[in-house]
Amino acid sequence: xxxxxxKVFIPCKxxxxxxxxxxxxxxxxxxxxxxxxxxxxxxxxxxxYPTYKIIHAxxxxxFPLVTWIHGHEALWYFTLMASSNTFxxxxxxxxxxxxxxxxxxxxxxxxKQSQYNIFVSKWLLEAAQRHMKMTIPNSVVIxxxxxxxxxxxxxxxxxxxxxxxxxxxRTVYGLDVAIKAFSNFDNAHLxxxxxxxxxQKYLKLAMQYxxxxxxxxxxxxxxxxxxxxxxxxxxxxxSRRETQGLAMCxxxxxxxxxxxxxxxxxxxxxxxxxxxxLVPPNNPKEIxxxxxxxxxxxxxxxEMSKNSRKNMETICSEKVVIQKEYDVxxxxxxxxxxxxxxxxx
Numbered sequence: 001x002x003x004x005x006x007k008v009f010i011p012c013k014x015x016x017x018x019x020x021x022x023x024x025x026x027x028x029x030x031x032x033x034x035x036x037x038x039x040x041x042x043x044x045x046x047x048x049y050p051t052y053k054i055i056h057a058x059x060x061x062x063f064p065l066v067t068w069i070h071g072h073e074a075l076w077y078f079t080l081m082a083s084s085n086t087f088x089x090x091x092x093x094x095x096x097x098x099x100x101x102x103x104x105x106x107x108x109x110x111x112k113q114s115q116y117n118i119f120v121s122k123w124l125l126e127a128a129q130r131h132m133k134m135t136i137p138n139s140v141v142i143x144x145x146x147x148x149x150x151x152x153x154x155x156x157x158x159x160x161x162x163x164x165x166x167x168x169x170r171t172v173y174g175l176d177v178a179i180k181a182f183s184n185f186d187n188a189h190l191x192x193x194x195x196x197x198x199x200q201k202y203l204k205l206a207m208q209y210x211x212x213x214x215x216x217x218x219x220x221x222x223x224x225x226x227x228x229x230x231x232x233x234x235x236x237x238x239s240r241r242e243t244q245g246l247a248m249c250x251x252x253x254x255x256x257x258x259x260x261x262x263x264x265x266x267x268x269x270x271x272x273x274x275x276x277x278l279v280p281p282n283n284p285k286e287i288x289x290x291x292x293x294x295x296x297x298x299x300x301x302x303e304m305s306k307n308s309r310k311n312m313e314t315i316c317s318e319k320v321v322i323q324k325e326y327d328v329x330x331x332x333x334x335x336x337x338x339x340x341x342x343x344x345x
Contacts, residue, residue, distance in 0.1 A: 007040055009033070011057045021222065033057040044329050044336075047114070049073050052099075052106040064336035065114040066329055070144075071243040074107060074128040076100055104132060111136050115332035118142050118325070121265025124243045140328055143269070144246050145321035146312050151226045151253035153309040155302070159233035160188045160295060162259070165225075165247045168196025168217070174238035174261065174281065176205055181238070181287035183209040188291050190236060193218050229254040234294060240281050242266050249316050252308035257301065259290045269315070275308045 008025050011033045017026050028036050030053065037045070044064040047054065051073060058065075111117050116138045119125040129136055166173040175192055179202060182190045190213045192202065199217045206213045220228055229235075235251035237260035244265045248258055252269070258276035260266050272278040277294060279286035294301060314320070 007042075009036060011054055030057045034061060037061060037063070044333050046329065050107060050110055052103045055106045055110045058110075062341065064332040064341075066116045066118065066332045067110065067114040068118045068120075069124065069128060070120055071124060073103070074124075074132065076104065076131045108132060108134060111138075114138065115335045116140055116328050118328065120144050120244045121268050123265040123268065127264075142321060142324045142328070143244055143316050144249075145318045146246070146249050146253050146316040148253050148313055148317040148319075150223065151229070151250045151312075153253070153255045153306075154230045156230075156233045156255055156305055158231060159298070159301060161232045162188055162190040162234045162236050162291065163229065163232040163251070163256075164190065164192045164236040164238070165220075165251075166192075166194050168194045168198040168202065170196075171198065172240050173242075174240050175202060177282055177284050178236050178238040178287060179205050179211045179213050179215075180209050180284035181236075181291070182211045182213045183284070185212045185288060185291075188212070188234075188295060189214070191216070191232070193220070195219055225250060226254055229256060232256060234259060234276070234291070236287070236291075237261065237266065237270075238281075238287060239263055239266070245269065249312055253312040253316070255305045255309050257294060257304035257308055259287055259294065269311070271307070271311065275304055275311055 008023060010025060010027050011030050012027045013029060015027055015029055015032070017024060019025070026036075034057065042063055044066060045058075045061065046066050046068065047058070048068045049070060050067055111134075117136055118140050119128065120141075120143050122141050125136065125139055125141055164175060164178055166175060168175070175198075178190060178192065182188070190211075192213060192215045195217050199215070202215050205211070206215055229251050233256065235248055235256045235258045237245050237248045237258060239245065239261055240263060242261075242264040245260070248260065248266070249269055252258060252275060258270050260270050260276060260278055261281040262272075262278040263281050267278060270276050270278060277290040279290050294304070
């Protein structure tokens, strides 16, 4: 693959720069965004998480576009149950609904403008089309990549130790269900790591249900995760909604079989009975039964461990995914130029 110059821009209110995992990120004020892009003059523009503000900033940009959709920016869930009182509920509703409608209308037009629209799972594409009441043109399904060199395979040793790694800001990840699943459960232990506002709530829930669960408010640098996953024997993904589950996929690349809910895009990455077990959402009993089943047959367990690794190498490895993305970017340039446009308009 050829060498290319790549720059990362984030449109925002103020201008600055920072480095993330060795990559320089430039924050550009919305009003200067078009000028900065024009100076760089890219062959193609890869747009991730296109909010209505970003879409507006790109309104007069004349470059080939490839849009990545990761989830919430194309799905509409008016879940306001977290409001502390009726006034807050009404306030959220008054603010949220118009803003989401603006996002919907902006994104519908942006999809038509983009040469290709990439979704991280087939489920996400189908859900976005239902929510937006349209057939999204030029759509392609390519999952988020997993660095299978970094997330290397190790034969699991602590097979009775499970791990779940999510933020504690949202209940959609179902960590409360996992905590209840390990209630008075001596066969295995679950460790949950993350940060967020529900940390204390989960601690109290674990005490209330006498759950064999450790809950820690802790953040891990991405490059430290593989050696951390190697301390555990399986990954628990009890989500109520999930577009792909990247942390889950990275754990699978390390050789961890998965206990996961059959929701969203998860079944596209976890094969029931092959890489782990899929269970219905919001069902602690089924999660517990799946863990018992997983640990009851060591021969089957280690087959699942190897299958998890092979599956990620096949569908999510950087080598596979990046080549697909690269091919789409090249096709976007050709498609744009064939339509009579040039980057210098």
